[in-house]
Amino acid sequence: MARMNAPVSQDSRSPAANPAGGSITARAAEPILRIENLCVEYRAAGSRSPAKRAVDGLNLSVNPGEVFGFLGPNGAGKTTTMNVLLGFINATSGDAYIFGTTVRQPIARQRIGYLPELTYYYKFLTAEELLRFYARIFKIPRTETDRRIDEVLKLVELEHARKRQIKTYSKGMQQRVGLAQALINDPDLLILDEPTSGLDPIGRMKVREIIQRLKTEGKTVFFSSHELGEVETVCDRVAILDQGRLKLVGRVSDLAKQYQLSLEQLFLKVVGYSIPDPARTQA
């Protein structure tokens, strides 16, 4: 069941993961990602002005095999949260755990695939070279590397362009090469920061298909997006963040039933945007 504006530590777990269940199933469904009282503050170097709190007491759990949509308006704190999970920035307080290990330890990130919000790859490399570079970073054995590269390029439908420099790719192709990069190490958990950003409707549908396929393979996907229609079709659960605070978390199907609103309408309501009444506007 979903709740609005409420403490979320229990809410954000599926019934199977609720310790109150006390069963073996509950233990097997230990969250793959757990965020506890996370706070992140940014302070301009040398500035006396108060620090900006980008993430404010966030509690969230993502269970194995879930596709989880991390939503919120621009500046809500989604990328900041992901940056903590990836070890790019440190939490001001609180912590996060991946596969039960604190993200402060690099080992926690070994089984993660990550697609950044903005991809800055060496544009003179071909897709194949880029993926080989990442395969080396992940210490994938050479014998396996070629097979893995073939697999991921096929998945993102870039086989035909594998020997072309990335600088000659369209934006959508660059986004897909980013996704291939995120998948090269066959990760169990994917953290994708706006994977469909800038893609045309076909490109978005393809990314959705890839996410669905990853789910059937048992992967867990945690992603941010502003494409709420898509989120609605692909996600098991969603969380809505606003000004660093968690406003709502729940199963997409429960939210639809409980509020009788589309995800987009619910989102607007949660972030305090009142939808104009067309009858009044016309009057």
Ligand SMILES: Nc1ncnc2c1ncn2[C@@H]1O[C@H](COP(=O)(O)OP(=O)(O)OP(=O)(O)O)[C@@H](O)[C@H]1O
């Ligand atoms: N390096 C930084 N230094 C100072 N403030 C920052 C920094 N990075 C982010 N912020 C601020 O933190 C807040 C959260 O930003 P964040 O990028 O996490 O939002 P977001 O939810 O990812 O937004 P978007 O949907 O636009 O990607 C914003 O107010 C932003 O201005």
Ligand SMILES: [Mg+2]
């Ligand atoms: Mg962002």
